[in-house]
Amino acid sequence: MHGRKAACTLRGGWNRLQLRRATKAVAAVFHEVGKPLELQEIPLPDKLNEGELLVRMEVATICGSDLHTVSGKRQEPMPLVLGHEGVGVIERIGSDIFSGNRPRHRGWKLQEGDRVTFSVADSCGLCPECTLHKLPQKCVSLMKYGHSRISEGSGLNGTYASHILLRPGTHAVKLPNQLSSRVCAPANCALATVVNALDMARLPRYGANKSAVVQGVGLLGIYAVAWLRKRVGMDSVFCLDTDAERLKTAKRFGGIPLLVTGDDQDVLERSRTIREMYPRGVDVAVEMTGAKHVIHEGVQLLRNGGHYSFTGMVHPDSQLSSLTGETIIRKCLTIRGVHNYTPWNLEEAVKFLDEFREELPLESVLSPTSYRLSQINEAFQQAHTGSYCRVVVDCQNI
Ligand SMILES: [Zn+2]
Ligand SMILES: [Zn+2]
Structure with a gap:
């Protein structure tokens, strides 16, 4: 329910335009099998809860599991914002206590403006799977990005969008400057x-x-x-x-x-x-x-x-x-x-990319052009051909 009130109270003229830019996200919504994804505006939260991160997406990559979903081989709760692979910049960090750059559970080093990748699953950090069994990806109250209905939380639950809202139990990793967002986008699924x-x-x-x-x-x-x-x-x-x-x-x-x-x-x-x-x-x-x-x-x-x-x-x-x-x-x-991965595997994945970025042809697995968010259906068509391991979507170029 975040932000809807704010979006409704906007008033007039130039200010309204400026505010509009800041208060709404654009997301590619998947409604049903056989129908193209549709761009839709979703209100940005006006206030974040403790530990939440509002991330402005830079790029997303199309994973094989999304291809299965759009072709009906895999069932997801619809409608939803698909996409779980990607990289973005932290726009806001939620805190009820502090102002400025605030600490956050398992990610206290993060600051607004940091470019990050993040775990595809949000975990509670308290249940036996999260603690004793060291399998947070099997948390009893697991939520997975790109796999949750639009009516859940803010609705900004997938990476084929201008923004994503990361929950407090999601691990985010700051990316080294020398690594491009394109190359890092599949790290939070395939590489981890x-x-x-x-x-x-x-x-x-x-x-x-x-x-x-x-x-x-x-x-x-x-x-x-x-x-x-x-x-x-x-x-x-x-x-x-x-x-x-x-x-x-x-x-x-x-x-x-x-x-x-x-x-x-x-x-x-x-x-x-x-x-x-x-x-x-x-x-x-x-x-x-x-x-x-x-x-x-x-x-x-x-x-x-x-x-x-x-x-x-x-x-x-x-x-x-x-x-x-x-x-x-x-x-x-x-x-x-092996199913999915843990936060420390994601940390290792980013370290690996950084260490071997000059020795490995990391760009060669990606589509040479990045598709605009409004071209998401063309990007999916391209992905279906299998010519590239990953087709890249530019989330800010709408
Ligand atoms: Zn994936
Ligand atoms: Zn848990």
Whole structure:
């Protein structure tokens, strides 16, 4: 209900125009499957609650999950402002106590004017998931940006908008000046999830950790290659995908491309190639395809004591009939399911981008042009073609 009163009490002339600019956001609202997104004005809150951040969005990127939503493969509470990936500048920080630049829960260093990325989930910070289990992304009262109905809170719950209102339990990370907003936009979904999936502390503790297989090189897979090569320091990261173009990109990030054509001979050849270099199998496998049938090959390629990270199969059609308990036991495997990420993974993601920004072709995964917010439907069309890992939306250019 924030701000609606203020928007209604505006009076006359030039002042009115100035005030209008300051009191309303413009958001691309998704009403129903098969209908284009519509730009709509939403009142900005006149007063923020303690710990809230009003962020003026700079850029947003279109994630695969949004493509699933608009095409009806995924259900969201409609109408809503879609979009969860993005970067913006803090316009206001909510506080009932202080004036000026105020402290904020888990983000006391933040100030108005800071350019930030933020976690896709808002968590309470108090429940067992948030505290004891260290899984704030599984909070009992979780709210996820880009997945909440417009009638919830201020309505400014997604990144395809001029503004977003971040709740007090949302982790925001200030971005280094030298990193562009475009390059940072997918960090709060794709890259942070990869950082979680390949958390250094979870990878095998014994052995060299020099080799991996990445199954599926969409943006998560590409970032996984980069992370394994640069952060973990692996010598060989084999990339398996059916798309030759994606494999080219993965190669530029340091991967060894292996095309998947779908026949059994193909599987044998891949295994031979990998085992020529690593006769006992690779240390780590990452599933980022969403397809359950790839698990068999991943397990075969792992060495004894290897680590398998499941990241892509976030849907019900993921029954693992090809995997036996016996295999897991006899190979002494660790299998870890990963969903979203924690605030500290997001911090790591930003650090990673900053450290390797000159060595990695980070711009190459993005559409070369940024679409205006009013061109959001064209941007979605472009994203559907799959020519770029991410299509970029310029949220201030309406
Ligand atoms: Zn995403
Ligand atoms: Zn919680």
